[in-house]
Amino acid sequence: MPNTLAPILAPHRTVRAFRQEPLPDGLLERLVAEAQRAATDANGQMYCFVRVLAPGLRRTLAALAGDQEHVVTAAEFLVACADLQRNARVLRHRGFTPGEFPASGLHFAIVDAALAAQRLTDAAEAIRLGTCYIGGLLNGVEEVIDLLALPPGVLPLFGICLGWPAEAPRERPRVALTSVLHTDRYDAQGTPAIEADVAAMARTTRGGDWLKVLSKYFAAGGTMEAREASLRRALARQQFAWE
């Protein structure tokens, strides 16, 4: 199945170069209102966004994410967070005892936050804004908690840059549709499907070698392992950990 099926939504391309022009008054709020319309488990809305306006804070976050200058230069920068505290606050205020469910809470709050974020960026791209998700914020997750004064029950998940694009990057490649779509049961790919993905993903890097990027992040000793210890500490500190 080709990945060239006619698109319905505005194309997504990660934009890292932005024009120095703010969003019109009220547009950020309109985009967050759009995000709020996303589906949410039990209407729990277990997320929040921290809009970062202070220039010094932007610079610190950009550095933590691995010198990602677009965190500073984007018109808007949001930190998307899982938020279990808000519902607990309402319950306590009305005399209920909040439950304890770190694993379920983490699960549903990350889902809620990401659904809202994607609806926000789909809306942004529909009006020609450029967007860039910042997963690298997790490289300094404990510092982000301190900097944004996130209380227990709240966990930073990723950043979102928004602004008017000053570049028009090419679409990045993806694995075959059949690699992400199974029928009735999980279908572990055989060698031909793996090799087809390796070929399709080659242009991820200038050198044409997907394995270079893939191993840098996902192999033993890679970036994902490097994020592990700090994230575990952050999960414990924010009360998202279990035995």
Add this chain to the structure above:
Amino acid sequence: MPNTLAPILAPHRTVRAFRQEPLPDGLLERLVAEAQRAATDANGQMYCFVRVLAPGLRRTLAALAGDQEHVVTAAEFLVACADLQRNARVLRHRGFTPGEFPASGLHFAIVDAALAAQRLTDAAEAIRLGTCYIGGLLNGVEEVIDLLALPPGVLPLFGICLGWPAEAPRERPRVALTSVLHTDRYDAQGTPAIEADVAAMARTTRGGDWLKVLSKYFAAGGTMEAREASLRRALARQQFAWE
């Protein structure tokens, strides 16, 4: 800030009643291709969808989710999964040792899957399909793993019903925009903001009492706690657990 800012995307309403009419040939694939365009950390695409066609399997999943009949009657039903196995498979095939990062892996794979899912449902709603997320699949997460033969590294997250709507539900309420949007640091709401949200959310239930739903799910002894033990076992079994 009112939540009535003019919308950009098609409105989202959870649809649970569907016309008995299939999607045109190729449309589901087109929607999944759209999902694939979502942002993904390190282009890792750490997710997959299992499309459930077998009627018996649909009925079992509908029952596990708490007798949600629309899982059976929707034209399409997908189970969105976190998938760390696919990248590990590619790495192993090319002679690399996959890393071990259960916490980071869970984090980024849930984000990737939910971003892709929301892009899929935004595209679906843009062409007037109705959608319904099924968080209740987590009530039987271990059974879902067995039924879909999900290998270690793959975790079911939620279901998605897609089909032509046979109902036009009202938009459900949301908390105030200021309750999900903070500036520079987390802002724990005071009593007036909490009471405003309780009032705004009242029409969540027929009886006009949000706390009834909120406590049913999020208070001690509620649905979120009930999901906890089984999810923890599933996380351990699928190799997403740490100390």
